[in-house]
Amino acid sequence: xxxxxxxxxxxxxxxxxxxxxxxxxxxxxxxxxxxxxxxxxxxxxxxxxxxxxxxxxxxxxxxxxxxxxxxxxxxxxxxxxxxxxxxxxxxxxxxxxxxxxxxxxxxxxxxxxxxxxxxxxxxxxxxxxxxxxxxxxxxxxxxxxxxxxxxxxxxxxxxxxxxxxxxxxxxxxxxxxxxxxxxxxxxxxxxxxxxxxxxxxxxxxxxxxxxxxxxxxxxxxxxxxxxxxxxxxxxxxxxxxxxxxxxxxxxxxxxxxxxxxxxxxxxxxxxxxxxxxxxxxxxxxxxxxxxxxxxxxxxxxxxxxxxxxxxxxxxxxxxxxxxxxxxxxxxxxxxxxxxxxxxxxxxxxxxxxxxxxxxxxxxxxxxxxxxxxxxxxxxxxxxxxxxxxxxxxxxxxxx
Numbered sequence: 001x002x003x004x005x006x007x008x009x010x011x012x013x014x015x016x017x018x019x020x021x022x023x024x025x026x027x028x029x030x031x032x033x034x035x036x037x038x039x040x041x042x043x044x045x046x047x048x049x050x051x052x053x054x055x056x057x058x059x060x061x062x063x064x065x066x067x068x069x070x071x072x073x074x075x076x077x078x079x080x081x082x083x084x085x086x087x088x089x090x091x092x093x094x095x096x097x098x099x100x101x102x103x104x105x106x107x108x109x110x111x112x113x114x115x116x117x118x119x120x121x122x123x124x125x126x127x128x129x130x131x132x133x134x135x136x137x138x139x140x141x142x143x144x145x146x147x148x149x150x151x152x153x154x155x156x157x158x159x160x161x162x163x164x165x166x167x168x169x170x171x172x173x174x175x176x177x178x179x180x181x182x183x184x185x186x187x188x189x190x191x192x193x194x195x196x197x198x199x200x201x202x203x204x205x206x207x208x209x210x211x212x213x214x215x216x217x218x219x220x221x222x223x224x225x226x227x228x229x230x231x232x233x234x235x236x237x238x239x240x241x242x243x244x245x246x247x248x249x250x251x252x253x254x255x256x257x258x259x260x261x262x263x264x265x266x267x268x269x270x271x272x273x274x275x276x277x278x279x280x281x282x283x284x285x286x287x288x289x290x291x292x293x294x295x296x297x298x299x300x301x302x303x304x305x306x307x308x309x310x311x312x313x314x315x316x317x318x319x320x321x322x323x324x325x326x327x328x329x330x331x332x333x334x335x336x337x338x339x340x341x342x343x344x345x346x347x348x349x350x351x352x353x354x355x356x357x358x359x360x361x362x363x364x365x366x367x368x369x370x371x372x373x374x375x376x377x378x379x380x381x382x383x384x385x386x387x388x389x390x391x392x393x394x395x396x397x398x399x
Contacts, residue, residue: 080106114249117283121246125222131274134349135230136267138274141223141238147209149235150225153259155202160231162261167202173295174255175319220244226258226271236262239271249285256301270347272305276331277340285333292319293327304346306339307331 039047065071109115130139153159156167201208215221219242226237237258244251253275258268279287291298293312303309307329316326331339 076106114283114285118247118249121244121249121282121284123220123244123246124216125241125244125251125279127224127278130227131278132229133270133274134347135228135265136236136270136274137227137229137233138239138271138278139225139227141212141225143209143213146225146235147212148205150238151202151205151208153234153236154208154257159259160261162259165260167200169260170257171200171202173292173298174257215240224271224275226267228262228267237268237271239275241275243288249283250288251279251284251286252288252290253302254290256298266347268301269305269343273340273343273347276305276336276343280333280336287331289329289331290326293325295327299327299329302329304343305331306335306343308335 127138127140130137154167154170156165158164201211212223216223222241222244224239224241225235226239228234228236238255239253240255242252242254253272256268256272258271262268276287287307289298289302289307290313291302293299299309308331310328310330313326313328315323317324
């Protein structure tokens with residue numbers, strides 16, 4: 001009881017002290033009155049502008065989050081976290097991914113035609129019907145039909161309008177390595193007595209034919225022949241496909257060569273154009289090209305064909321007992337949508353509309369092309385002859 005009375009006395013003394021220390025009523029600040037109707041116009045404009053700026057800032061931030069995909073990724077991560085915690089017990093019996101959610105499950109699956117192609121594409125590709133362009137035809141290599149013409153086109157002898165040349169212009173940078181020794185029963189074994197460097201496809205037709213038959217078997221290469229349409233279907237070059245991976249829808253182009261008589265004619269570019277169109281139509285997603293990093297002309301060639309430089313593989317191969325750093329270029333199917341048109345223009349392929357237009361413009365205009373035009377021209381000639389005769393008669397009368 002005494003403690004209660006003491007507490008009341010202390011509280012009273014504190015209240016009296018506060019009242020004594022408080023300022024008089026006339027000196028106290030009046031309470032703030034917020035009356036929207038009594039706000040002055042400049043202040044009202046400032047409030048409205050501030051609210052608009054705030055709303056616009058919030059809207060821009062939300063738009064940037066949506067446009068950049070940050071918001072979607074955040075929602076996806078939250079959903080995945082929820083799935084990983086709530087569905088952990090449900091996935092414990094899943095044998096496909098070992099009872100956990102794989103990161104690959106977050107990506108969408110490929111199109112059905114791509115998944116079908118990776119199970120149906122052969123290891124060695126073949127072209128059933130030849131691919132025809134404006135200048136060349138690309139077909140599968142047939143030894144009995146093409147070996148002789150290709151050997152003559154690459155052995156350094158004078159062909160077409162080109163004089164004799166060094167075969168190194170064709171074979172100098174080509175990959176001529178064999179991955180494993182040739183069996184003793186193979187007739188090429190006699191040519192490999194001192195190693196693969198002594199096998200020169202340009203030495204004889206037999207060497208040429210046996211060499212390409214061997215690399216086709218050992219390295220699972222696909223061989224294609226470039227045929228010129230101007231010179232009665234003569235074979236003038238080759239294209240080789242290697243490192244074929246149907247499971248990954250990937251393949252590599254190598255050893256693209258053409259006889260020096262047609263260098264600069266864009267016929268090799270057209271052959272690559274025909275081959276790339278065929279590969280992407282069959283379902284391939286990635287085509288690579290690898291060459292020695294010092295082979296500048298080949299690097300420029302593939303860049304003109306639409307390939308993009310990816311990397312330099314250091315100490316990648318040992319060729320002819322020497323180190324080889326490999327330059328890697330690639331072209332994927334998504335890039336081919338625009339790259340095909342650019343390569344067609346590089347090869348000089350005309351568009352159908354432009355061809356029709358040039359034919360119409362090129363039609364002769366000076367000579368009459370119809371019966372009415374011929375009659376009009378005849379009437380003009382008759383008028384000229386009549387005027388000449390009248391002038392002669394007048395002159396004779398005066399004389």
